[in-house]
Amino acid sequence: EDLEAVARKLSYQNKQLADFTHITSHNLRAPVANLNSLMEIYKLSDDDEERLDIFGKFDTVVDRLTLTLNTLIEALKTKISDAQEELERVDLNQIFENTTQTLSGVILTSGAVIKGDFKEVSIIAYNKLYMESIFLNLIGNAIKYKAKDRAPEIIVQSKVKNGRNIITFKDNGLGIDLERHGHKLFGLNKVFHRHPDAKGVGLFLTKTQVESMGGTITAISEVNVGTTFTIIF
Secondary structure, eight states: OHHHHHHHHHHHHHHHHHHHHHHHHHHHHHHHHHHHHHHHHHHHOOOHHHHHHHHHHHHHHHHHHHHHHHHHHHHHHSOOOOGGGGEEEEEHHHHHHHHHHHTHHHHHHHTOEEEEEOSSOOEEEEEHHHHHHHHHHHHHHHHHTOOTTSOOEEEEEEEEETTEEEEEEEEOSSOOOHHHHGGGTTOTTOOOSOOTTOOSOHHHHHHHHHHHTTOEEEEEEETTTEEEEEEEO
């Protein structure tokens, strides 16, 4: 019985390590891609004031990247444990601000308008690393899969329903044909649109993180209208 208990714990820790590897690669890819976007804008600009503004964004993104690296290093130093044990008071306004700073380059190039409304629920007891990853994945995806004929509009909102905390991520992007792809929406390495950066990891990772904390994630979507992801904590 003791050996079985140890085996179960090792199996769970291996899964957590694999999850952590995905978090590391995914969370570092976004700010690095963002730096590349800012660099392209910087090179193309002849306006000194615009260049100065972009340079300020470089500073912010590098700070976010450094913080992300330090967070990941600290997490790696500790033993991989039950994610439920890593609960802390997570400020959704702060997570939202950090995410928009990290994605400032692609927000600028896409003309995305992103709004956060956390008046009803602003603090949630959660694994902070997971929450940051969830916001980064869902907002980043909404920009990546924007409609061709309009700028992205993304609304992130928290609320309480039937005693449960809920966050919705609503966009006006390409949308997904759920009748055709719904059964594999959160599958690993599943992609639904042609995009050079599509890896099929983000939604799988988000679902894994949400469910490991006892929550659920669902989606409603209409092709060329947009998608809304709902997380119930």
